[in-house]
Amino acid sequence: MADIPHEASASAPPAEIEEMELPHAHGWWSTYVFSQDAKVIAVQYAATALAIGAVALVLSWLIRLQLGFPGAVAFIDAERYYQFITMHGMIMVVYLLTALFLGGFGNYLIPLMIGARDMVFPYANMLSFWVYLLAVLVLVASFFVPGGPTGAGWTLYPPQAILSNTPGQQFGIVLMLVSLILFIAGFTMGGLNYTVTVLQARTRGMTLMRMPLTVWGIFVATIMALLAFPALFVAAVMMLFDKLLGTSFFMPTLVEFGEQLSYGGGSPILFQHLFWFFGHPEVYIVALPAFGIVSDLISTHARRNIFGYRMMVWAIVIIGALSFIVWAHHMYVSGMHPYFGFFFATTTLIIAVPTAIKVYNWVLTLWRGDIHFTPPMLFALGFIVTFVNGGLSGLFLGNVVVDVPLSDTMFVVAHFHMVMGVAPILVIFGAIYHWYPKVTGRMLDDAMAKFHFWVTFLGAYLIFFPMHYLGLMGAPRRYFESSDILLMPESAHALNAFISIVAFIVGFAQIVFVFNLIWSRKHGKEAGGNPWRATTLEWQTPETPPGHGNWGKDLPVVYRWAYDYSVPGAAEDFIPQNQPATVTRETPA
Amino acid sequence: MIFAVIMVLIVVGSVVFHFLSPWWFTPLASNWGYIDDTTVLTFAITGAVFSAVVLFVAYCLWKFRHQEGRKAAYEPENKRLESILTALTAGGVIAMLTPGLFVWAQFIEVPEEATNVEVVGQQWLWSYRLPGADGQLGGADNRLIGVDNTLGVNPDDPASGDDVIIEGGELLLPVDKPVRFLLRSIDVLHDFYVPEFRAKMDMIPGSVTYFWITPTKTGTYEILCAELCGTGHSYMRGMVTVVTQEEYDEWLTTQVTFADLAS
Numbered sequence: 001m002a003d004i005p006h007e008a009s010a011s012a013p014p015a016e017i018e019e020m021e022l023p024h025a026h027g028w029w030s031t032y033v034f035s036q037d038a039k040v041i042a043v044q045y046a047a048t049a050l051a052i053g054a055v056a057l058v059l060s061w062l063i064r065l066q067l068g069f070p071g072a073v074a075f076i077d078a079e080r081y082y083q084f085i086t087m088h089g090m091i092m093v094v095y096l097l098t099a100l101f102l103g104g105f106g107n108y109l110i111p112l113m114i115g116a117r118d119m120v121f122p123y124a125n126m127l128s129f130w131v132y133l134l135a136v137l138v139l140v141a142s143f144f145v146p147g148g149p150t151g152a153g154w155t156l157y158p159p160q161a162i163l164s165n166t167p168g169q170q171f172g173i174v175l176m177l178v179s180l181i182l183f184i185a186g187f188t189m190g191g192l193n194y195t196v197t198v199l200q201a202r203t204r205g206m207t208l209m210r211m212p213l214t215v216w217g218i219f220v221a222t223i224m225a226l227l228a229f230p231a232l233f234v235a236a237v238m239m240l241f242d243k244l245l246g247t248s249f250f251m252p253t254l255v256e257f258g259e260q261l262s263y264g265g266g267s268p269i270l271f272q273h274l275f276w277f278f279g280h281p282e283v284y285i286v287a288l289p290a291f292g293i294v295s296d297l298i299s300t301h302a303r304r305n306i307f308g309y310r311m312m313v314w315a316i317v318i319i320g321a322l323s324f325i326v327w328a329h330h331m332y333v334s335g336m337h338p339y340f341g342f343f344f345a346t347t348t349l350i351i352a353v354p355t356a357i358k359v360y361n362w363v364l365t366l367w368r369g370d371i372h373f374t375p376p377m378l379f380a381l382g383f384i385v386t387f388v389n390g391g392l393s394g395l396f397l398g399n400v401v402v403d404v405p406l407s408d409t410m411f412v413v414a415h416f417h418m419v420m421g422v423a424p425i426l427v428i429f430g431a432i433y434h435w436y437p438k439v440t441g442r443m444l445d446d447a448m449a450k451f452h453f454w455v456t457f458l459g460a461y462l463i464f465f466p467m468h469y470l471g472l473m474g475a476p477r478r479y480f481e482s483s484d485i486l487l488m489p490e491s492a493h494a495l496n497a498f499i500s501i502v503a504f505i506v507g508f509a510q511i512v513f514v515f516n517l518i519w520s521r522k523h524g525k526e527a528g529g530n531p532w533r534a535t536t537l538e539w540q541t542p543e544t545p546p547g548h549g550n551w552g553k554d555l556p557v558v559y560r561w562a563y564d565y566s567v568p569g570a571a572e573d574f575i576p577q578n579q580p581a582t583v584t585r586e587t588p589a
Numbered sequence: 590m591i592f593a594v595i596m597v598l599i600v601v602g603s604v605v606f607h608f609l610s611p612w613w614f615t616p617l618a619s620n621w622g623y624i625d626d627t628t629v630l631t632f633a634i635t636g637a638v639f640s641a642v643v644l645f646v647a648y649c650l651w652k653f654r655h656q657e658g659r660k661a662a663y664e665p666e667n668k669r670l671e672s673i674l675t676a677l678t679a680g681g682v683i684a685m686l687t688p689g690l691f692v693w694a695q696f697i698e699v700p701e702e703a704t705n706v707e708v709v710g711q712q713w714l715w716s717y718r719l720p721g722a723d724g725q726l727g728g729a730d731n732r733l734i735g736v737d738n739t740l741g742v743n744p745d746d747p748a749s750g751d752d753v754i755i756e757g758g759e760l761l762l763p764v765d766k767p768v769r770f771l772l773r774s775i776d777v778l779h780d781f782y783v784p785e786f787r788a789k790m791d792m793i794p795g796s797v798t799y800f801w802i803t804p805t806k807t808g809t810y811e812i813l814c815a816e817l818c819g820t821g822h823s824y825m826r827g828m829v830t831v832v833t834q835e836e837y838d839e840w841l842t843t844q845v846t847f848a849d850l851a852s
Contacts, residue, residue: 006665078820153817159794160777165712165819252795253731255741255775257712260734268778268793302653304661308671333780333815335772335791335798338697342690349686356678357671363642364670366649368662373592373654381592381646385599388642392635395682399689401696402628405614405621405787408780408815458595465603469612472628474784476815479823486811487615487784495612566661573660 005209005309008560008581012205015555022549023122034130036122037548038107041129043439045103048129052136053096057507059088068500070483078480079167082151085478086168087139089154090176093282094183095136097424101289102187102225103132105431106194106218108439112538113215115203115556115578117549120196124189131186135179142168142175150176153478155279158250158271159263162243165256174243177236184229184236194222203537205558209313210577212536212562213306216313217292220320221285227324228281235274242266272334276327283420284323288316290427291358294380296562297430298362300534301377302369303573305563307361315354322351332400333407341400348398352391359388370566370573374532375449379430382457383423389461390419393468408478411471414464422460429456429513436517437531441544442524448516452509459506463499470495535574536562590654596647600640607636618785618810618831620767620803623692625787631685638681696788699801703767706760709740710772710779710792712819714757715812715827716740721751721846731775731794741775742847750848753841760812760829763837767803780816783829791816804831 025031035041062084066076076084107125111118119125142149151167152160160166161173168176198219202211211219238249242263250271251263299306306312328336328344362384371377393415397403406412429452436444471477474487483493530539542552556578564575614625653659705726707718718740720726727742727749734741739756742749762768772781774792782789785808790800807830814825832840 078823082817082820082822151820157778157817160817160819163777163819165777165821167820252793254777254794255711255731255734257776258734258736258739260732264732267795269796302661303655305663305665307664308666310666311671333790335793335796338693341693341697345686345689345693349682352682353675353678357675359642360671360674363646363649364667366646366653368664369649369653370659370661371650371654378592381596381650384646385596385643388639389603392639395635395685396628396631399627399631399685401624401689401692402631404696404789405624405628405784407789408782461599466606466610466612469610472614473612474615474782474813476782476813476823478817480820481823485813489611491611563665566663568663 003209005561006305006563008564008575009205010559010581012557012559015204019117019555022118025548034126036118036126038111038119038122038125039439039546041125042104042107044129045099045107045132048133048136049096049100049104052091052140053100055140056088056091056096057510059084059091061504061507063088064500064503066480067482068497070481079151080148081480082153082478083149083167083172086151086154087143087149091139092421093154093286094180095139097286097420098187098225098282099132100428101286101424102194102218102222103129103190105214105289105293106190106222108435109214109538110194110197110218111201112438112541112546112550113212113536114198114201114206115537115551115558116197116201117551117555119193120201121193125193128186128190128193131182131189135182135186138175138179138182142172142179145171145175148172155272155275156239157275158239158242158268159252159254162239162251163256174240177240177243180236181233184233187225187229191222191226194218195226203555203558206577209310210558210561212292213295213309213312213316214289214292216316217288217290217295220316221288224281224288224320224323225285228278228285231274232278235271235278239271269331269334269336272331273328276330277324279330280327281323284319286420286424288320290383290424291316293431294383294427295362295365296536297376297380297427297434298365299563299565300434300532301374301380302366302371303565304365304369305565307364307367308357309561309563311357312361315357318354319351322347322354326351326398329398329400329403332403345398345400349395352395352398355391359384359391374433375444375446375453376430376434376532378450378453378457379426379433382453383426383430386418386426386457386460387423389465390415390417390423394419405474406471408476409471410475410477411468413477414467414471417467418464422464426457426460429453432517434532435538436520437527437544438538438541439545440521440524441527442520443527443531444516444520444524448512452513452516455509456506459502459509462502463506466495467499533572533574535564535576537577540576540578590651593647593651593654596643596650600643600647604636604640607632615784616806617787618804618806618808619787620805621696621787623688623695627685627688627692630688634681634685696800699769699799700767703769703801705769705771706762707771707773708781708792710774710781710814710818710825711776713814713821713825715760715781715825716757717755717760718742719753719755719841719844720748721753723748723751726771727752727847729773734775737851744847744851750846752847753844754847754850755844760827761837761840762804762829762831763834764804764807764831766834767801769799769801772798772800777818778816779814779818779825782813782815783810784813785810789815807831807833
């Protein structure tokens, strides 16, 4: 019965096509630098993303310095403040989260988890990373050009994004748009690769419905990204034309400080539609890989099959599809036609149903499990708390009329940081603690991991939970100066200072994580091939770390789903996916 | 074990914080009490779900923590349980969405008797235009903006002459009279936001957007720009004062009209 995922089989269908020769490295440069091995590319992607993410972390401190202690640091003026929030947001969403989940985890895990030797287009895969790196460098360059990076807000709304009262309007905005265009080009090369690899390069017996949810999450997110990023690409190209060639795609007739500009006839709202047609799916492009990964972390470390696998797969697919028809919930107060509110509020709240199903199934996987409090499990649990919290506050903002007072306030900032900042980043940490042993052959230090977890998780909750209430009160976001807002009592400023202090502590705690990554590389405990006693294929490689081509002479053959934990009657509490079902059947009495 | 305790503390702490924190909606000064009610309802439903899920996780962590000899249950799926949970969730969503959509219908439907007040945003200043004696605002266009016509009012429109122009000053509104704000911008996006009124809407150069309220409480309220509009965004504030009809009428007589400015 091939259509019931959890039934194991004793045999697998024969291979349909012959194996192809992989491109082999010839020396140090093509092994470690211009490598076509997905595992090396994955590490390159991850290292670059974490490095640029560290820049965004420092920017967040500068933002919090101004919010918590306005005017205390003279260096932070209004211009710089807006540059910091813009770059912080864009880096975190695109250059860290998207790149790390898809380019980093996607590259490492897809081939290993589906039993392939590599991505199907290794050369394009290599190119994908180098174009991404170029995009990051162009972005970083904007810090060093006259006028600095753009301060238009990460949403880059025209007309202000290209006008003179916005910081970085001379070069910063141009570099930002060019960098985004490059990023999308680079991602497309990688994304096509991930999609085709999942569809074409699965090993014998690895049906779609036997794939680990990690692969499902990354796979659907990649397809979404391939469909959503072109909208941003188009918007970026058009805005570049408006800026450099004087076209008016997004520019209406307007007067800047008494002077009539030559623009006219364009639509600022059109940009918002294009931006959010990308921007909302983007939330799920980040969330779905996190959903997938956290499912596997919970299942493995609770020694229990994921609950409701088929529902989990369908929920991923349905969320992916629905997320393309909810984008204008970011625009309830944008001045778009008010009737849109009915439609987008309804679609948005419908998404809550498949999302809730996923939460229930994670929780029900813990229920009657055998829960090991390993670092990956701790981070997965932290994810559940922050994701449920952030998901529920989304019901305020999705419900059009409740959004009206909350839109553009600190409530929104708190919501999206909880749901697509903290929650996915906790998954990233959990995933790194989980797979680091496969990548390096050594375990990360447990004590450092636990310290890192508790400070990060509790700190993040203390930062973002109370922040909702500032927004509820009416404190607007993107305010350089909020100390003189009449509605904010003294206590609200004290809260801001408290949030800032916690943010500094959480930021510094990340040093422990980085130190652990470096220290354990040499001094960590030897991991062996399968330290977590996990079922999925990446733990069954003949070598750890896996060599070029992953599997030695013969590809693994898959006989069962990824979640055979604690199967009754089995000798151990896990059965790897490449172990055939026993042919002997008990004769009925 | 410790994690289970901390999960419980997170729930208790969050609920206690919610009820004891001094940070809450500013006192309402408009007719949009329904928005507050829908928000409170949403807090109740989401708060219950959050507490239930996290407390259940805490229970699982305590009850099913790894101990010598424990073995997890093997249960790939449970269609009945999954269906029940899906139905419950759908019910919760409907309970929040239905009132939300009804209130939205009211929000976008301006009452017949509402008076128009034009709000014009520019970097970084609020200006206003009131219809004057004829009850009608004259046409306006950003293309008409000049040194002596800073809001771009159409001088050829007969309705323009008596329009009251308030540049950068304070806006007064009569209490208990519905008002439709017609929102324009002459440069970039802005957003007219008075927290005490609960409503807000972006202002877009080249378009006229709107929202309506009925001020219900006299007093002075701060206007905040709620859409990033350049370096001076956080300084783009204004004041609106809700007064009695008599005070309003008296104030109106002291204001200048478009015709005054043109002459």
